[in-house]
Amino acid sequence: MKRRVLEQLPLLQEHRALAYALSLLLCAIAWWIRWTLHSAFPPGFPYLTFFPAVILTSFLFGRGPGTLSALVCGLLAWYFFIPPMHTFDVSGRTLVAIGFYAFVVAVDISLIDAMQRAHQRTSRLAIEQRRLAERTELLFNELQHRVSNNIQMVGAMLSLQQRQVSDPIARMILTDASKKLQLIGRIQRQLYSTTGEQVPLDIFLRDLMTDLFAADDKPGIIHRIDAVPGIRLAPDAAIPLALIMAEGIANAMEHGFADRESGMVVVNLACRDGTTELCVIDDGAGLPPGFALDRSESLGLKLVASLARQVGAQLSIENRPTAGTILRLVLPDNGRQDEPTEAGG
Numbered sequence: 001m002k003r004r005v006l007e008q009l010p011l012l013q014e015h016r017a018l019a020y021a022l023s024l025l026l027c028a029i030a031w032w033i034r035w036t037l038h039s040a041f042p043p044g045f046p047y048l049t050f051f052p053a054v055i056l057t058s059f060l061f062g063r064g065p066g067t068l069s070a071l072v073c074g075l076l077a078w079y080f081f082i083p084p085m086h087t088f089d090v091s092g093r094t095l096v097a098i099g100f101y102a103f104v105v106a107v108d109i110s111l112i113d114a115m116q117r118a119h120q121r122t123s124r125l126a127i128e129q130r131r132l133a134e135r136t137e138l139l140f141n142e143l144q145h146r147v148s149n150n151i152q153m154v155g156a157m158l159s160l161q162q163r164q165v166s167d168p169i170a171r172m173i174l175t176d177a178s179k180k181l182q183l184i185g186r187i188q189r190q191l192y193s194t195t196g197e198q199v200p201l202d203i204f205l206r207d208l209m210t211d212l213f214a215a216d217d218k219p220g221i222i223h224r225i226d227a228v229p230g231i232r233l234a235p236d237a238a239i240p241l242a243l244i245m246a247e248g249i250a251n252a253m254e255h256g257f258a259d260r261e262s263g264m265v266v267v268n269l270a271c272r273d274g275t276t277e278l279c280v281i282d283d284g285a286g287l288p289p290g291f292a293l294d295r296s297e298s299l300g301l302k303l304v305a306s307l308a309r310q311v312g313a314q315l316s317i318e319n320r321p322t323a324g325t326i327l328r329l330v331l332p333d334n335g336r337q338d339e340p341t342e343a344g345g
Contacts, residue, residue: 010062023065046081202227220262227269248280256284283324
């Protein structure tokens with residue numbers, strides 16, 4: 001509120017006649033106070049109530065009304081309160097007093113005018129910065145939207161193309177590539193907020209997990225994410241991490257719950273021993289006998305392993321002691337951008 005009032009100073013810019021009239025009114029009030037309290041003041045203070053009137057007028061209405069106020073107040077003080085009273089006597093002592101008054105009010109008016117001009121420049125600059133920030137945000141959102149749409153469009157074209165392919169293996173490869181491209185498009189769209197700031201991983205992965213399960217046809221599969229809030233990774237680490245999580249969930253749904261309509265998938269994201277750790281845990285059928293990640297022929301698992309190497313992370317997939325599997329990804333902290341502030345779940 002105070003800032004908005006200051007931004008409007010000086011007042012009455014479009015009604016200068018009213019500003020000058022109010023300035024004369026302040027002069028009259030200053031004169032009336034000085035006249036009423038004349039007997040209470042010691043001799044030699046003719047300008048005591050006129051200085052505040054000049055300062056207040058300059059502050060509220062600007063340099064022009066302030067100058068008029070200084071002139072009128074000076075004349076009133078000279079005529080009524082500088083001996084000999086009720087005359088415009090010109091003597092040495094009178095000229096000294098008037099000169100001192102003129103110097104003080106000139107400094108006051110100049111300083112107030114300079115501060116108001118500086119504040120006006122600052123206000124204009126702030127408005128320009130806000131407009132630039134709004135334009136930048138708009139352009140960023142448009143760029144994110146276009147990039148995501150283009151990626152998903154390529155995925156849709158691959159999906160259309162696979163319908164014309166008769167070879168089952170080729171159809172499967174094109175279908176998988178189409179799904180992954182559309183997933184990358186969703187990740188690209190969700191990674192940043194509308195202000196251009198990167199979304200923390202706990203929110204980003206939770207939204208992504210919700211999207212993944214919304215497209216699944218097994219409503220009996222319960223899903224949950226337990227994540228430390230506030231973790232942020234560089235985009236070249238966050239996107240691979242999201243893809244690995246999505247692949248882990250897809251494998252659990254496709255293989256772990258192939259013959260089941262119910263179960264649970266839990267994603268954990270935490271910081272341990274100077275690393276960021278992502279775990280995708282399910283209580284499904286578990287890994288087949290003799291499974292080894294480095295010998296797997298699955299295209300999805302090969303992609304996951306390649307992404308893990310890309311970000312310098314350690315990746316493992318193993319059976320749980322009870323039932324199901326756990327995919328564990330451990331990233332070094334050199335991809336971290338923000339430390340967590342509190343534990344969450």
